[in-house]
Amino acid sequence: MSRCRTIAASADVAAKKGTSMRMPKITVASAAALIAVPAHAQGADAAFTKRLHRIAAQLDLPGFSVAVIRDGKIIYRHEEGVADRATGAPIRSNSLFGIASVTKSMTGIILAQLEAEGKIRLDDPLLAYPLNTGWHPPEGIGDPNITIGDVLSMSAGGLPGETYVYNGARFNLLSGLFDKISGVTSPQSYVVQNRQRLLGPLGMIDTMTGYQKDSPLSARAVKRYEAQPSASGWNYVERHYDWDAAYPASGLISTIDDMAKYAAALDRNALIDEAAYDRLTTPRNGHPYGFGWFTQMxxxxxxxxxxxxxxxxxxxxxxxxxxxxTFIFLANADTPSALGQLDYADVLRQPFGLAFVDS
Known part of the structure; x- marks a missing residue:
């Protein structure tokens, strides 16, 4: 993929659909850069952009933003659609999106750091740490012998360590661990560790740990839309941000550029060493999930x-x-993930991810 944004192709696609698109300003320097890019590379970018646009049109997706990062640098980026359907405000390069369970990958990184520091072990019993019974009644835990690693690997249900069942909410069973480590109660205990270990060191200054309406960043947060089927296609209904903190399972609201910083840090092993990363991403007991990450071919x-x-x-x-x-995709509606049924552990079911892999 080339380093340029596929300006002409994107404009052509938008014109065919009868929609407007915010066009970036082309300076003398950027025009020279476009000339310097090989024609075949520009063509590859154009084809990729058209495919992304076609998928979004089929879903009637309000808006999305994508980027591709190689060796820590953004080599392709594209955004289209609206951040607010009522006003028509466009998605911008610095728009904030909820990243939901992508937060789980960061939780795995943080726990690997804590283990390397000797503060926890993934083999520790979950009940060695405080349990927030308001969130998680004891009878809902299941086997009392489940470990931190069982929760982190989606194998805390059924036979501990052996039965894979994707259950995103169960990640929040780890909240008590963060309470003990941080010395404050949930949900701030997780926020403290994430800021200290990831957001701060990586300079992710455009990421909110939950939606804080008084934050200057909130003005750049996209509106959120839930898809409901109707006779004429998808009917998107706006849903307000209803969480004000981040949790082990989810809750961060971020930008493409901040997530690119996270990708770059993983590329250079800046957060954990290669051996620790390999451990996190190695599927457990023949299942598709490691510690916070899916792995497949x-x-x-x-x-x-x-x-x-x-x-x-x-x-x-x-x-x-x-x-x-690394491919990063953020959208302000639920349809791409809902239709992909990604808890079945096949990223190729997600059309935007498939487009990237095919490219």
């Missing part, structure tokens, strides 16, 4: 990924580690 190479599926948002963070290549 696609296009003849390993794919590491995590998805976000909220009431009114979708996200995908897809890595090709052997090529130091």
């Amino acid at each position: 696609g296009a003849g190479t390993r794919l590491h990924w995590v998805f976000g599926y909220g009431q009114a948002e979708s996200a995908l963070f897809l890595r090709v580690p052997d090529k130091k290549l």
Whole structure:
């Protein structure tokens, strides 16, 4: 993929659909850069952009933003659609989206750091840490012998450590661990660790740990839309942000550029070393899930990924580690993740992810 944004192709697609698109300003320097890019690379970008647009049109998706990162640098980016259907305000490069369960990958990273520091072990029993019974009644835990690693690997239900069942909410069983480590109660205990270990060190200054309406960042947060079927297609209903903190399972609201910083840090092993990352992404007991990450083969190479599926948002963070290549997808509606049924552990069911892998 080229480093340029596919301006002409994007405008052509928008014109065919009868929609407007905010066009970036082309300076002398950027025009020269376009000339310097090989024609075949520009063509590949144009084809990829057209495919993304076609998928979004089929879903009648309000808006989305994507980027591809290689070796820590953004080599492709594209956004289209609206951040607010009522006003027609466009998605911008610095728009904030809920990333939902993509947060889980960060939780895995944080726990790997804590283990390396000798503060926890993934083999520790869950009940060695405080349990917030308001959120999780004891009878809902299941087997009392489940470990931190069982929760982190989606194998805390059924036979501990052996039965894979994707249950995103059960990640919040880890809240007591963060309470003990941070010395404050949930949900701030997780916020403290995420800011200290990820957001702060990586300079992710455009990420909110939950929706805070008084934050200057809130003005850039996209409106959220839940899809409801109707006789004429999808009927998107606006849903307000209804959480004000981040949790082990979800809750961050971020931008493409901040998520690119996260991808770059993984590429250079800045958060955990390679051995620890390999442990997180290695499927457990023959299941498709490691510690906070899915792993599968696609296009003849390993794919590491995590998805976000909220009431009114979708996200995908897809890595090709052997090529130091990452695809980031953020949307302000639930349809891409809902229709993909990604808890079945196949990222190729998500049409935008499939488009990236095919490219």
